Amino acid sequence: MTRGMKISVVTAALIGLMVGAVFGVKQGVWLSRSFDYVELMEASAASADFAAEQFKYADVAHAREAAFLQIKFLQLLRRAGHDQGDEKELGWAYVRLAMIEKSADQKEAERAALDKAREYFRGSHPAEELTDDQMKSALVQMDEAMERARL
Amino acid sequence: MDKEWARVRLSFLLSFLACLVLLPAGGYIGYLAAGRIAFRYEQSKSFKTLGRRDAEELRRIGETAYALSVSRVLQLQKTEGSLRQDIEVLDKLRPKAAHEFWRIIDLRLAEDHAGVARIEEQANNSAQAAGHRRIAEDLLQSLGWRDVSENALNQLADRRLRHSLLRKTEK
Numbered sequence: 001m002t003r004g005m006k007i008s009v010v011t012a013a014l015i016g017l018m019v020g021a022v023f024g025v026k027q028g029v030w031l032s033r034s035f036d037y038v039e040l041m042e043a044s045a046a047s048a049d050f051a052a053e054q055f056k057y058a059d060v061a062h063a064r065e066a067a068f069l070q071i072k073f074l075q076l077l078r079r080a081g082h083d084q085g086d087e088k089e090l091g092w093a094y095v096r097l098a099m100i101e102k103s104a105d106q107k108e109a110e111r112a113a114l115d116k117a118r119e120y121f122r123g124s125h126p127a128e129e130l131t132d133d134q135m136k137s138a139l140v141q142m143d144e145a146m147e148r149a150r151l
Numbered sequence: 152m153d154k155e156w157a158r159v160r161l162s163f164l165l166s167f168l169a170c171l172v173l174l175p176a177g178g179y180i181g182y183l184a185a186g187r188i189a190f191r192y193e194q195s196k197s198f199k200t201l202g203r204r205d206a207e208e209l210r211r212i213g214e215t216a217y218a219l220s221v222s223r224v225l226q227l228q229k230t231e232g233s234l235r236q237d238i239e240v241l242d243k244l245r246p247k248a249a250h251e252f253w254r255i256i257d258l259r260l261a262e263d264h265a266g267v268a269r270i271e272e273q274a275n276n277s278a279q280a281a282g283h284r285r286i287a288e289d290l291l292q293s294l295g296w297r298d299v300s301e302n303a304l305n306q307l308a309d310r311r312l313r314h315s316l317l318r319k320t321e322k
Contacts, residue, residue, distance in 0.1 A: 005166035012170035016177025021185035023178075028189025036197050039213030042220040050255045054294065062295025069251055076209055080198040 040082055044089070047073045052143050055096055060104040067097040091120035092142070095135045208249065215248040219256065231270045238263045254294060261290035262311045269308035 047070040054066035071093045078090065094117035101110035114132050121130060130138070198206035222240045238260060245256045268283035284304055291299045291307075 002162065005162060009166050009169045009173060013173040013177040016174040016179075017181035020178035020181025020183075024182035024185030024187075025189040027182070028186040028191075029193050031186070032190045032193035032197065035194075036213065038220075039217045040209070043212050043216030046216050046219055046252070046255050050258060053258060057291075057297065058295040059297055066254070069254075073212065073251070076201065076205060076212075079205070080201050080209060 036082075040077060043073065044077065048089070048093075049146075051093065051096060052146065055100060056143070060100060063100045064097065064104075067093060067100055071097065087120040087123040088125075091117045091124065091135075092139055094120065095139045098132075099136055099139065211249040212251060215244070215252045215256075218244050218248070219252070219259070222259070231267060234263045234266045234270070238267070257290045258294055261287045261294070262307060264290070265304045265308040266311050269305060269312065 047066075051063075051066040051070040054063045058066070071090065074090045074093055078086070094113045098110045098113035098117060101107075101113055114135070117135060118130070121128070121135075194210075198209050201209060218240075222237050222244070241256050241260050241263070245253060245260075248256055264283045264287035268280045268287060271277075271280035271283060284301065287304055287307075288299045291304075296303070
């Protein structure tokens with residue numbers, strides 16, 4: 001094999017490596033982001049389902065704990081700049097917390113949670129201002145729709 | 152002269168073949184290596200706005216949620232075997248899972264045990280049914296459920312089994 005031929009063989013291998021690496025990097029980045037997205041979407045859905053289920057069937061303390069878990073998680077996602085941690089979701093989580101506090105007759109905590117919910121809704125829908133009752137009945141309807149979707 | 156020319160041609164052919172093999176082989180190796188490195192690098196810097204501890208926590212939560220979603224696929228089949236398999240998967244997952252997710256896993260385990268108890272009951276295996284019902288009851292009690300009566304457990308199982316399996320076992 002002449003020197004020229006050796007050079008062309010090595011060059012072919014290097015070109016292959018480089019072209020492969022370019023596609024590999026793109027694929028690796030895409031996979032990593034998709035993986036994060038799917039994982040966090042699942043986590044968001046799991047914590048929301050859990051909060052809804054506990055709200056319906058558990059005592060106040062455990063329902064509150066589940067609502068706080070969802071809020072904590074959504075805030076973490078929001079700080080991470082993830083779509084799943086959007087303000088609307090946080091708004092609904094606080095409405096649920098307010099309803100739990102209402103059932104425990106904790107008026108101040110209920111008020112604080114509703115104010116917080118309104119604050120988050122204002123961020124996502126600045127034009128609309130929902131009343132307390134509208135927010136609560138919307139959440140109940142959403143829960144019912146989710147329950148029907150499961151059946 | 153002819154021999155020399157034939158040797159040159161053979162050598163040219165061999166190097167051409169080597170190029171043909173090495174180009175895609177190099178491409179494949181480059182693709183795999185760069186893909187893995189890029190994936191790991193990207194994972195290491197994801198959620199960096201959160202700081203190390205919170206990013207680590209979020210990553211663990213994400214991993215647990217993903218494992219849970221895989222187990223949910225098992226639950227979708229709604230057969231006794233798939234529920235039992237799901238129980239095994241969840242039992243193994245729980246100790247490794249993010250602490251925040253323990254209660255979520257417990258609820259899923261309770262649903263599975265209630266489901267298996269319902270199926271065993273339909274098959275007249277009352278001892279097995281009672282065992283699974285007891286586990287479901289304990290788990291739901293730890294989750295603060297207000298009603299863990301047999302009726303409530305059956306309702307939970309029916310919601311999960313969507314009645315289809317129960318009808319099948321009744322036949």
